Each structure stands twice: as C-alpha cells, then as structure tokens.
Amino acid sequence: MRALISSIIISAGLFSSNAFAAKIAPTSFPWMNAKQADTTYNMADHPNAVFVFEAFSLSCSWCNKNASNVDALATKFKGNDRVQVIDLGLDSSDSNFTRWIQTHNPNHPVVKDVGRKVYNALQVENGIPQVFIVNCRGEREDVVVGYWESAEKAQIERAINKALQTTCTL
Secondary structure, three states: OOOHHHHHHOOOOOOOOOOOOOOOOOEEEEOOOOOOOEEEEHHHHHOOEEEEEEEEEEHHHHHHHHHHHHHHHHOOOOOOOOOOEEEEEOOOHHHHHHHHHHHHOOOOEEEOOOHHHHHHHHHHOOOOOEEEEOOOOOOEEEEEOOOOOHHHHHHHHHHHHHHOOOOOOO
C-alpha cells in the first residue's frame, strides 16, 4: 500500500519543485494610460523581461498609499528594459482607471486585467495590493501581499534580481 501511495504521489509530480508554481502565458492587456486611445500592452513584446505586477483597485486605501512605492520602483529600473513594472488594475469600470491615473499620474503602464485572469492565476491569497514578480518564462518568482515597508521593498528587489538570472531569448 505504501508503495502504491508513493507511486501516485511521484507520478502526480507532488515532489517536483514546480508542482505548485503559478505560471501565466504572455498576455495582452488594455493599456489604460497609453498615450494613444485603444492601445494594448503585450507581454510578448518583451520576451526576455521580468514583469512586476502590482494588483490594485481604486477603492483600496493600501493600494493608493502604495502608488508612490510602485513609481519609485519603476524609476529605479527605468533604464533596464528587462524589468517591466506594471499596475495591474482589477476594476471593471474604465472610469475607475481614469480616476486612478489622474490621482497618481503613474510613470509606468497601467493595464486592465479583464476578468482578473492574471490576478487569479498568480495570487496567493485574496487581497490587494499584491505584487507578483514573474520571470520571462511566465513563472511567478515571488509575491508580496500588502503595503511595502522596507522589508517588502527588499524582498521585491531580491525577487527581481533572481528573475533576471532567467533568460529566454538570445
């Protein structure tokens, strides 16, 4: 019986380090703060990038408080095309995005996660803000839940640096 259970566990891949890893395919999003209307942000346009998604909602006080931290991170990596810092909006109403953009004037892409597909694939718990660091293979490297204090900022930067070790194109 023990051999049968071990065989089932091994064949199911439960001992694999990636058995529970979250992963997303390259996705296209409505780009809410693009300079031109009806623009799409395509992950596939950045084939060797690390994506730092901050899931947010306009009505989330912690998300609003965290907006300056996300801007600071985007500024830090501005010269590095391999790091894409993106606000991943969970609201369904475009007017919520308009208000968010007017309020925070982000220096990085704000995209709409239609149907919360990326958020649902990457989240570790319900709640926002959540920051997902995703390597160029679409694998979640790490997640940080809540407002960023110094420990969370350091965790995010370590995860970005780890994800940068993964290469997907020449």
